[in-house]
Amino acid sequence: MRKSFEIETENYLPQLRELYVDRVNAIEPYRSARFGQPEFQSVRLEVIWDIVSDCKSVLDVGCGRAEFIEYIDNDVAYHGIDLVEEFITWLKERRGHWPYPWTFECHDLRDEPRPAEAVIGSSVFALCNDEIFWSMLDAMWESATKILVFNCKSTCAESMDGWEDQDYDVQYFRDPFETLKECSKRYTSKILYRHDYFNGDFTLGIYR
Numbered sequence: 001m002r003k004s005f006e007i008e009t010e011n012y013l014p015q016l017r018e019l020y021v022d023r024v025n026a027i028e029p030y031r032s033a034r035f036g037q038p039e040f041q042s043v044r045l046e047v048i049w050d051i052v053s054d055c056k057s058v059l060d061v062g063c064g065r066a067e068f069i070e071y072i073d074n075d076v077a078y079h080g081i082d083l084v085e086e087f088i089t090w091l092k093e094r095r096g097h098w099p100y101p102w103t104f105e106c107h108d109l110r111d112e113p114r115p116a117e118a119v120i121g122s123s124v125f126a127l128c129n130d131e132i133f134w135s136m137l138d139a140m141w142e143s144a145t146k147i148l149v150f151n152c153k154s155t156c157a158e159s160m161d162g163w164e165d166q167d168y169d170v171q172y173f174r175d176p177f178e179t180l181k182e183c184s185k186r187y188t189s190k191i192l193y194r195h196d197y198f199n200g201d202f203t204l205g206i207y208r
């Protein structure tokens with residue numbers, strides 16, 4: 001079982017800023033989200049798109065540079081939110097004028113819902129603790145009119161081969177089975193479970 005690191009709640013926003021602000025303008029999109037390899041970003045996003053591709057509106061929580069836009073159809077109404085304001089400024093400057101239904105906002109979903117058919121969160125819980133995890137998931141569920149999809153690092157990871165370039169000592173891991181069980185108690189048992197695309201990551205799709 002992988003050991004999980006839990007951040008102090010009061011350090012959450014300062015630590016997020018410390019991790020990401022310097023990376024906002026990185027040349028490669030995967031580096032802006034602190035991934036060691038492009039596949040760590042793209043495979044997770046592909047798995048999510050596979051699950052939500054029939055949805056007509058998407059709320060992307062912790063959107064970073066909104067790479068998910070590369071996967072969606074042009075008529076999907078996409079709203080990206082992030083706690084790091086610099087990502088949103090970057091997005092408004094670069095993607096805000098494209099002729100597609102894309103909007104971006106610096107917003108904490110726990111303050112107010114933003115309804116969408118699909119509410120997604122990819123690699124959002126790398127820096128986290130149980131309290132933040134469940135408060136975020138509750139807020140995401142409240143906004144999801146069809147499905148909530150998120151991924152998280154799995155305590156079932158056999159090894160972290162090839163992932164050494166990331167700071168795994170300070171990352172948040174969850175037991176996928178315990179998480180599935182708790183989600184089915186809290187929300188619904190209509191849950192899709194994937195633990196097949198990486199060693200060390202799982203995705204849950206929770207249907208209304």
Ligand SMILES: C[S@@+](CC[C@H](N)C(=O)[O-])C[C@H]1O[C@@H](n2cnc3c(N)ncnc32)[C@H](O)[C@@H]1O
Binds near residue numbers: 065066109124125
């Ligand atoms: C590893 S990046 C992933 C970005 C994007 N989802 C992707 O897959 O390319 C994590 C992002 O989540 C954001 N984030 C973390 N916790 C958040 C929260 N509670 N609400 C909104 N954004 C959050 C961070 O600021 C950062 O931009």
